[in-house]
Amino acid sequence: MKKAIAIVSLTAAFAAASHSGAVTLTFACDSVGSGYDECQKGANAWAKQTGNTVKLLQVPKETDQRLALYQQQLGAKSGDVDVYMIDVVWPGLIGQHLLDLKKYIPQADVSRHFPAIVQNNTIGGKLVGMPFFTDAGVLYYRTDLLKKYGYTAAPKTWNELATMAQKIQAGERKTNPKFVGYVFQGKNYEGLTCDALEWISSFGGGSIVDPSGKITVNNDKAVAALRTIQGLVGTISPSAVTTYGEEEARNVWQAGNSAFMRNWPYAYAAGQEEGSAVKGKIGVAALPAGPGGKPAATLGGWQLAVNAYSKNPKEAASLVQYMTSLQEQKRRAIEASYNPTIATLYKDPAVLKAVPFFGSLYDVFTNAVARPATVTGSKYNQVSDAFSTAVYNVLTKKTAPGPALKTLEGQLSRIKGRGW
Template sequence: MKLQKMVWMGVWAFGAASAQAAGVTLTMSCNSSEQEIQYCKKMAAEWGAKTGNTLELLSIPQSSSDILGLFRQMLAGKSDKLDVLQIDVVWPGILKDQLLDLKPYTNGVEKNHFPAMVANNTVNGKLLAMPWLTDAGVMFYRKDLLAKYGEKPPSTWAELTATAKKVMDAERKAGNAAMQGFVFQAKAYEGLSCTGLEWVASFGGGSIIDRAGKTTINNPQAAKALDMAAGWIGTIAPQGVLNYAEEEARGVFQSGNAVFMRNWPYAWALGNGADSGVKGKIGVITMPKGDGPDSTGAAALGGWQMAVSKYSKHPKEAADLVLYLTSEAVQKERAITLASNPTIPKLYQDKDILAANPFYGDLFETLKVAIPRPATVTGVKYNEVSAAFWNATHEVLSGKSTGTASVKKLEGKIDAIRRGPSW
């Protein structure tokens, strides 16, 4: 109740002057960052002027878990006070019973978006959300340091490991004792589910649980991938990486003290900011491959979607708003003004967008191979499954377990979760 009271303190209304009488009033959640709030206000005013409707923006907490908690509370109560929701990429399965099927409203426009995102948002044949912005793990590296030591950007994890060690050792010998070879997200939290999934999938070890709901994590390639990552701790990665989330990794890399960094694309703009120690020295490549015949670069899919509550009194208008906000024109404007990653592949060839975001050419290759976390198939149980995976991965990284023992134990935990209430 405290959370709900806090949230409802901030509501802004925008629309045409006559909209109060002529049109309908919708309420949409908006990201809590000031930049996003200002953009949502702009979009609300434009859509209101276009349709004669009024859009109220609902302020929400900063934490994703708090946002999900609020949404679940409101939807469980069948509240009609929230029509359009911005939802995380792992939420469609969790909220599947309370979101509107958008297929009757789209006229097939979802085919213009990345197939992996559309598949992620489709549960039991229903399109529960439209892609709004996308994200995927990428590998950042120091262009200047690789050139200095005659190294090329790595295409495999083995190459990354060797290059990271060579450059790190040389830089330390030259006087920078703080230099690390590789920093990434290894803290026991959702971010480790992303990095761990990338390692496993890149070795041909599957996606933890397949789309049919079968637990697949207990296999030699998955175990090998986790053991590989454990070998980085204390060698090319600092022991402290076991407590790193995105910002901790970025802090080390941006200060000039890491050769490689796994992170999300947001780090590009910050890394090239005026106050960055590595401005103009950053390269971006797709995630490295494993070492098996089925190995491939794998990037965890992230991003946000637009969905409509099943309890909205105005589903048609709400769906129209979702289609407007996720349209090509709006996504292009967001990409240029906010460096927001589009969910429409053709926009990565748009000259205006590439002028504003030169690295989008490289990012497109990563997004093409992005893999979703097993959120759709696990539904409301995703948080439990993800926690089991990140804890199992963390045990291997911290030397408390081996890859083989960990994936076997994890299989049992996931199957136990499966035996609970249906996911």
């Protein structure tokens, strides 16, 4: 009974938030995996409750392209888009163009979310984004193929992954020439920054720039990490992996053409859909560790923010409040395996039934490695671009790992010299 009353009260609150005259909001949400459809479901539910209308925009899949588009719009002080879905590393880049949600969303709602993410989204005392879903890189593996080739558990180290993938790839290629051992995000974009930070951190090589602002990326462990991954390209990973983003990797995996994949949690629900070649054969584990290191997962995740130039800030904040609510995060977790930002949902029986690894990998999600966005501030994009380009040059064998990181160190020093 209490639950029913709570939902009725929430519905009434959203209905009350609407003006007597209905408005149309424009929402730049998601386009990766089932992201667009899931955003549409939530937006439609809010619209039905409030009598307003939400128009969803198709946005670029690549985060770099998305950010460039948003910066162009916000820099022009355009109010064409009311609500943006923003990456966890963007608040410091575009926060000055976003509304302070503390003025619109009750503290009781804000305090349900992971405190670290709320803190990440608070710039100069302003809450510029509400946590929508969190993310961390994970290792997907084929449970049926591990069993077939005599393995009882996912690989714990990168060397184990290479050995296992090589054996499975050799066996499967006898009947499927397209089969590969391992796919990941190797294209030169923000996704490669995420993957490469995991590699380096898992070897004990740090996080590019440390929290004090010191450039740490040029070290022996980081060199060893890049040398190891460079050795995977063209052996257990196809040479074309250097053109893969999240969706390209997922398409290979979901077609049944890969033994292992690095991706975000959203790929689990997509892989379990009807018609997927890997449905019922998906295992999820922490990513491998380097020698003497420990598994590392890059912190990802997305927030919902209101454009400070929106002509309908009250309604836009109401949409954000609904989309980030416990009931909507629960629905998205169950239906599409999006990681909630509300801790209690990781113990919810319905969520754990739908996505069992949310329970076993809870520590991976809550202890993920952050990209150096906070310390580098407005220069983060330049830092990330320089890092991903250096790593890309290693993967494509244009540069050896040692010289690549030495050059990168110089580039980062020049960026730092301009102030971060």
